[in-house]
Amino acid sequence: VSREVNGEAAIPRSSVATPRADGFEEWVRASSPRLRRLAYLLTGDVDQADDLLQSAYAKVLPRWDKVSAYDSPEAYIHRVMVNLRTSWWRRSRGRELSTDEVPEAAWRAGTPGEGDAVVESQVLMAALRGLPERQRAAVVLRHWCDLSEAETAKAMKCSIGTVKSTTSRGLAQLRAAMSQTTDLPGAKKSDLQ
Amino acid sequence: MNNTKDPLFEALDRLARAVDNEPFGDPMPGITRKARANRRRVAALTVGGVAAVAVAGVAAGAVIDFPDGTPEPEIAETPSVSQTSAPSPPTPSPNEPSMAEYDQARADVDGDGAADTIRVLVPEADAGAGTDESLVSDDVRLQIEFAAGAEVGLGFGQGLAPTIAGTPDLDGNGTAEVVLSFSGGDAAWLKVFTWDGETVVPAQPANGSPADLVDDGGLYTEAETVSSALVDRGLISWVPTGDFSDPFVVKVWTWQLDGAQLVATEADQLQCIMSPGQFPEPC
Numbered sequence: 001v002s003r004e005v006n007g008e009a010a011i012p013r014s015s016v017a018t019p020r021a022d023g024f025e026e027w028v029r030a031s032s033p034r035l036r037r038l039a040y041l042l043t044g045d046v047d048q049a050d051d052l053l054q055s056a057y058a059k060v061l062p063r064w065d066k067v068s069a070y071d072s073p074e075a076y077i078h079r080v081m082v083n084l085r086t087s088w089w090r091r092s093r094g095r096e097l098s099t100d101e102v103p104e105a106a107w108r109a110g111t112p113g114e115g116d117a118v119v120e121s122q123v124l125m126a127a128l129r130g131l132p133e134r135q136r137a138a139v140v141l142r143h144w145c146d147l148s149e150a151e152t153a154k155a156m157k158c159s160i161g162t163v164k165s166t167t168s169r170g171l172a173q174l175r176a177a178m179s180q181t182t183d184l185p186g187a188k189k190s191d192l193q
Numbered sequence: 194m195n196n197t198k199d200p201l202f203e204a205l206d207r208l209a210r211a212v213d214n215e216p217f218g219d220p221m222p223g224i225t226r227k228a229r230a231n232r233r234r235v236a237a238l239t240v241g242g243v244a245a246v247a248v249a250g251v252a253a254g255a256v257i258d259f260p261d262g263t264p265e266p267e268i269a270e271t272p273s274v275s276q277t278s279a280p281s282p283p284t285p286s287p288n289e290p291s292m293a294e295y296d297q298a299r300a301d302v303d304g305d306g307a308a309d310t311i312r313v314l315v316p317e318a319d320a321g322a323g324t325d326e327s328l329v330s331d332d333v334r335l336q337i338e339f340a341a342g343a344e345v346g347l348g349f350g351q352g353l354a355p356t357i358a359g360t361p362d363l364d365g366n367g368t369a370e371v372v373l374s375f376s377g378g379d380a381a382w383l384k385v386f387t388w389d390g391e392t393v394v395p396a397q398p399a400n401g402s403p404a405d406l407v408d409d410g411g412l413y414t415e416a417e418t419v420s421s422a423l424v425d426r427g428l429i430s431w432v433p434t435g436d437f438s439d440p441f442v443v444k445v446w447t448w449q450l451d452g453a454q455l456v457a458t459e460a461d462q463l464q465c466i467m468s469p470g471q472f473p474e475p476c
Contacts, residue, residue: 025221032220037209046215054220058227059415062380066408083418083433121208128208144205157418157433174201 024064028057031074041140042085044129056080078145079155082137120178127177135170142167292334293320300360300369303388307340311371315354328354335373335386337393345393347386358383359423364450372423375411382411383421383428387453399454406430406446406457424472431473434463441466445473
């Protein structure tokens with residue numbers, strides 16, 4: 001006796017990594033400039049930022065059919081980037097040496113003639129790099145991506161209370177670091193208050 | 194974004210735009226390359242995880258006992274020609290591709306006390322692919338050949354070919370469930386099939402199951418985000434809590450089978466993963 005019954009829906013071919021997912025490449029090209037900046041803020045290093053960004057896109061690609069239907073695919077990849085970055089940090093923190101050395105890019109953050117902005121970016125990057133990973137992510141997601149506390153909590157997979165406390169601690173450290181720049185000519189005391 | 198009045202936003206934005214000055218080529222080749230590497234890595238992790246499950250499962254007696262002493266592999270064997278006395282796959286019609294075994298296990302699926310043969314079948318041309326890498330095939334089937342002579346086939350059509358992750362008794366009724374692992378990209382799905390008294394049916398996560406844990410009717414795994422595995426205490430899923438200090442703290446759910454529904458129960462306490470590749474345990 002042989003009985004054929006329908007199995008549940010097969011995992012579609014589109015669930016397997018394929019570079020031809022409809023609309024994916026266009027989305028990458030449209031979103032990558034901004035997401036690259038986010039990656040740079042999360043990592044503090046251009047090469048690591050590019051690696052993080054590509055890795056995050058590579059994780060989205062197999063699920064693009066679903067992710068593309070989300071209200072905000074960017075919100076999903078925010079979460080992927082934060083998780084990836086935290087995961088990398090967990091794996092590497094035994095070897096990675098924290099340094100106050102400022103990436104070359106940060107020196108060029110301002111345009112010529114904007115000396116204060118250059119120094120500010122230099123100090124800000126050093127301060128960001130000095131933050132624990134979760135604090136850095138919370139600050140960047142809240143204050144650069146403009147996510148709400150709830151959205152940040154979802155991206156970081158933690159509670160809103162944790163977002164509040166983590167962001168608060170991160171901001172306190174940034175303010176302390178940035179207060180050095182307020183002594184510079186032209187710096188605004190009100191910045192970061 | 195409407196954050197221009199936030200001085201910190203302005204400072205961060207100036208800093209973030211510094212990266213625009215750095216060259217950035219076409220990201221697509223790198224993305225595609227990484228996606229392929231992820232697929233290979235997940236496949237490798239799945240195989241490794243299953244091997245670990247086998248040891249744990251046997252140690253805890255989680256497998257179905259066979260009164261006749263028939264050895265019951267807890268895990269899928271590597272693809273090979275069946276050596277069992279179970280019936281061979283049906284002869285294909287002239288229009289049908291010849292199907293061959295991709296994976297196999299033996300367990301008492303219908304509860305009659307005798308081991309049945311569980312096969313994953315794919316077209317003959319695909320069957321030589323090893324189970325250590327994801328295989329997408331045009332025709333994927335699960336076939337269970339009962340010791341009494343009957344057989345049941347479940348067709349998945351085109352898609353990922355699963356490996357047999359294990360054959361635990363998830364509802365404690367003395368019959369083995371079949372847990373298949375579909376892995377592809379940087380993700381994997383565990384799907385459960387159970388005997389309903391007449392045939393084998395797919396078990397579905399119950400309505401209201403934690404959304405992160407389920408996808409496409411299966412228990413979802415995505416590296417660093419959510420994981421599911423068959424361990425000595427059954428089928429579990431876990432997600433990071435956000436506390437990434439050592440040990441890695443996770444929230445854990447155990448899946449119970451109720452009829453053909455998988456019901457998740459959250460563990461009372463957070464658990465810890467002591468080192469990469471291990472399963473959650475009390476902290």
